[in-house]
Amino acid sequence: MLQPEAEWRAHLAEGRFMIQRSRSTGGHVFYPRIAEPGTGAEDLEWVEASGTGIVHAVTIVRKKDPADSYTVTLVDLAEGPRLMSRVDGVPVDDVRIGMAVKASIIQEGDRPMLVFVPA
Numbered sequence: 001m002l003q004p005e006a007e008w009r010a011h012l013a014e015g016r017f018m019i020q021r022s023r024s025t026g027g028h029v030f031y032p033r034i035a036e037p038g039t040g041a042e043d044l045e046w047v048e049a050s051g052t053g054i055v056h057a058v059t060i061v062r063k064k065d066p067a068d069s070y071t072v073t074l075v076d077l078a079e080g081p082r083l084m085s086r087v088d089g090v091p092v093d094d095v096r097i098g099m100a101v102k103a104s105i106i107q108e109g110d111r112p113m114l115v116f117v118p119a
Contacts, residue, residue: 004032007046012112017051017103019079020044030081051103052078052119060092071095075116089117 002010004020011018020029022036023043035042053075062069071086073095087095088104101116 004034004044008032009112011046012105012114015105015112017049017105017114018046019049019077019081021047021079028077028079028081030077030083049103050078053101053103053116055087055095055097055099055101055116056082058087058095058097060095062092073116075101083114086115087117088115 008018020032020036021027021044022029022039022041023045024041025036025039027036027039027041028047029036029044034044036044056074056076058074059072060069061072069092071092072084073087074082074084076082087099087101088106100119102119104115104117105112106115107113
């Protein structure tokens with residue numbers, strides 16, 4: 001059995017955005033772990049995430065070459081958890097708090113990465 005983070009990364013490698021959910025409480029969990037925060041429930045299962053969310057916060061990392069600039073974004077998933085990623089597909093200055101986004105799995109280097117694009 002893989003550790004939770006390794007299992008999550010394996011799902012990404014298969015092109016699937018999965019998060020954990022407690023069978024007993026119904027609460028969704030992200031970042032992958034062995035127990036649900038707050039309740040300690042250890043009955044976590046992997047479920048397909050809707051992939052939809054709302055930008056909660058955004059920071060622009062500006063590079064010398066503006067084309068290399070990117071965002072560091074907190075996204076509130078429809079299921080409840082908040083995660084850190086980036087928003088691709090639009091100029092960095094167009095990413096706004098409250099923007100609807102959807103998940104996209106891209107290949108960066110030799111590993112899959114979860115990013116978001118405007119919904």
